[in-house]
Amino acid sequence: MNVGVSKMSTCPTDVAPTKGRIIEDTAIIIPAHNEEAVIKNVIIDVQRLFKYVVAVSDGSTDATCTEAKSAKAIVIDHQPFGLGQGGALQTGIEYALGLPVDYFVTFDADGQHQVEDVIKMRDEIKKTKVDIVMGSRFLGEEPRNMTRAKRVMLKAAVIFSNITSGIKLTDAHNGLRIFNRHVAQSINLEEPGYQHASEITEKIKKNGYSYKEIPVKIIYTDYSKSKGQSIFNVVNLGTDIIMGKIVK
Amino acid sequence: MIVAQIVFIGAAIGLMVLFLLSGGSRTSAMKKIAAFLLVAIAIVFIIRPAFADDVAQMVGIGRGSDLVLYGLVFVVVLQIINNSVAKKKQQKREAKIVRQVSLLRKELEELREDQENTN
Secondary structure (H helix, E strand, C coil): CCCCCCCCCCCCCCCCCCCCCCEEEEEEEEECCCCCCCHHHHHHHHHHEEEEEEEEEEECCCCCCHHHHCCCEEEEEECCCHHHHHHHHHHHHHHCCCCCCCCEEECCCCCCHHHHEEEHHHHHHHHHCCCEEEECCCCCCCCCCCCCCHHHHHHHHHHHHHHHHCCCCCCCCCCCCCHHHHHHHHHHCHHHHHHHHHHHHHHHHHHHCCCEEEECCCCCHHHHHHHHHCHHHHHHHHHHHHHHHHHC | CCCHHHHHHHHHHHHHHHHCCCCCCHHHHHHHHHHHHHHHHHHHHHHHHHHHHHHHHHHHCCHHHHHHHHHHHHHHEEEHHHHHHHHHHHHHHHHHHHHHHHHHHHHHHHHHHHHHHCC
């Protein structure tokens, strides 16, 4: 299996490429649906610091796969149809379990997440030995360019998630997480779409994973805002979670 | 009358919970029994419409037509939930298939690449 590693980033960030060792004990899993515009740069940015990047194209109808392959990521393509972000993550996790890694990171494809935050989270999980470390945009610096409607929606989602799962988090729907092999082997995500965020929270409680939240930076661009959850879809998400509780 | 209403509402909810929790052949058998009972009750009400009124007054609903309506609502809601359960199970099966196919294709791709690199 050939995995190319780009040492120089070509993406327009203001962070200089890090010199030094490339991290080989962590797999970065990037679920992507129709992200041809940004996926290559996102992967190249991650590859500055991490050897194993697993991109899962989830039923994409554009050039997401081609772009991801051109960045020399490990690319898995869900065809003939996608399974949603949760399904793509589970596929990425199952593949990554075959790699010689100790940690698994879920990382969004739209460029919102910062690779440097993954380093911080990796340091945290190694230091505290918890099973899962999750990023929170509400613990540290205020997210840049977040609309008021989005802020209200996310806060409401957090309250709802905390009530339904019994786990107290400040940012349950943050896609940036790192977990160990035990979690990767047992988490078994089954919910479609964005419900996986709530499913992960429920699995934390059900499987007794130890967890921690640390502040991370989320940068909203016009592109990432266009790809985010609509407020109307939040209604679908909420009812699906309630139905999921009634109908197991 | 209120007590009778509470008892029947409780029984309806209890039946629904039992229906949802049971699986496999038990659920299938329960559905068949329920369908048979519904048809039998419908036949009785058609033959003796006054009987529907008697039952309705016994449970505190009032009119036989209201009793039939509430029964219909109950059945429709149960069917919606049943369809949701079936759809969810179907989605999980589909997801497993798509995932296995995708991972196998990836494995094949890697084997081909290894072969090309060796040659």
